[in-house]
Amino acid sequence: MSGANFILAINLFVAGLLAAAFMTVAAYDTRRVAARWLALGYAVGMAYFVVEFSIPAFNYATPPVVVAFAVFLVATLIFNVGLANKYGITPPWRFMAAFLLVTSIIVYLVQDLPRHSFPRMMAYQFPYAAAQLIGLWIVWSSRQRREKLDIILMVVLAASALQFASKPLIAHALGGWGADPQAYLQTNYAMVSQSLGTVFAMALALLLLVILVRDVLAEATSKSETDTLSGLLNRGGFERHAETALRDGARQGLPVSLVIADLDHFKLVNDNFGHACGDRVIETFSGFLRDAAGQSHLAARLGGEEFAVMLPGTNLAAARLFAEGARSAFGALPIKGLPLSYRCTASFGVAELRSGETLSELMRRADEALYGAKKGGRDQVRVASGPIAIVGKPNGKPLGNGFNGRD
Structure with a gap:
């Protein structure tokens, strides 16, 4: 067995292992459609x-050569479908189908050119680079x-395209790719070409496996840190991200401020309108906080009807304005299922982080300010250093039929 035959056998085995690895990821999480496409791509690569092994058995090698070309190109295009599913891009199906058809026809037509002619070799390798x-x-x-892994993946894809485009030059430097297709596997070029293919196939597959596993772990972590009803961070997730x-x-x-909010008289909502309406109030307030918070802010449901928003880069005055705006806007929102x-x-x-203060100490001060707001009549904002003027209570009376406040 020649060196190229040996490498080809290794490639067959490696492609099978990689297909099995991607299928394992797909079986673990059936939503990973990308993993199924990538598994199919490496299976087609097998x-x-x-086909490449069988070419020496043919007296007229043009059909199996074209089939081998088309099968490998199909494998790379299926690989791209997997990438498209992973990265949220609609696969360019029509373009890829037309590309496959046109390039396969061109490869068939160039078989009559001299075997070592540059156009013939480029016709075979350029579609893979593309x-x-x-x-x-x-x-x-x-x-x-x-992230870094995605950037590395792009670099490896670019390098892989370059190695395909440079293969005609490599073949010329190594004395060609055989007098005929049947002799290809006996050449030094075949061994180098197949070895390069192994290196890049392994590099791309391992990168994508790591990326897929990273995504699975990130999603699992996100689920463990997310409150199911509100869709915000739960207390554990909030504390971990807030520490950072x-x-x-x-x-x-930079200054860091914390806003803690508590729905007023929430128990009365559950008692008078039912827990389903109570859940809708939670969902409405959560969605409101999510929309009001900036990209760098952390919004969380700490438990029950208590919420928190961490505001990095925000001082006490700005955090107070955020809280006042949230209080005023939420008080004007109608809640589905409740009377109009x-x-x-x-x-x-509201509290601003002091020098040397821990998260628990910051939360305690913000919670004390919240207690002051509750004790002072609810539907108001207070800061840890003292009260802020109460806003939004027409005639000094609570809004909402006597039920707008939590005990």
Whole structure:
């Protein structure tokens, strides 16, 4: 067995292992459609290696050569479909189908050219390079946040495209790719070409496996940190992210403020209108906080009807304005399932991080300010250093038929 045959056999085995690895990811989480496409791509790659092995058995090698080319190109295009599913891009189905058809016809037509002619070799290798560039475009054009692994993936895709485009030059430097298709696997070029294919196939597959596992773990972490009803961070998730925000603020010398809110007389909503309406109040207030909070802010449901918003880069005065705006706007929102005249309200406590203060100490001061707002009549904002003028109580009376406040 020649060195190229040995590498080809290894490629067949590796493609099978990679297909099984992606299928394992897909089986673990059936929503990972990308993993199924990637598994299919490497399974089709196995078929290419089988066809490549069989070429020496044919007296007229043009049909199996074209089939081998088309099968491998199909494998790379399926790989791109997997990338598209992973990165939220609609696969360019029509373009890829037309690309496959046109390039396969061209490869068939160039079989009559001299075997070592540059156009013939480029006709065979350029479509593979283009397919890798399509994959690069898919990752680049994604609106998902790109992290280091995604950038490395783009670099490897670009390098893979370059190695395909440079293969005609490599073949020329190594003395060609055989006098005929049957002799291809006996050449030094075949061994180098198949080895390069192994390196890049492994690199791309391992990168994508790590990226998929990263996404699975990130989603699992997110679920463990997310409150089911509100869709906001739960207390545990909030505390973990808030600790990071406090460290970043201290390192950068930026202010950090905390707003704690509590729905007023929430028990009366449940008692008078039912727990389903109570859940809708929670959902409405949560959605309101989510929309009001900035991208760098942390909004959480701490438990029951108590919520928190961490405001990195925000001083006490700005945090107070945020709380006042939230209090006023939420008090004007109608809640589905409640009487049209009924309005829910919330009380807010605000505190700014002091030098050397811990998260628990900051939360305690904000909670004390919230207690002051509750004790002072609800539907108001107070800061840890003292009360803020009460706003939004026409005629000094609570809004909402006597039910707008929590005990």
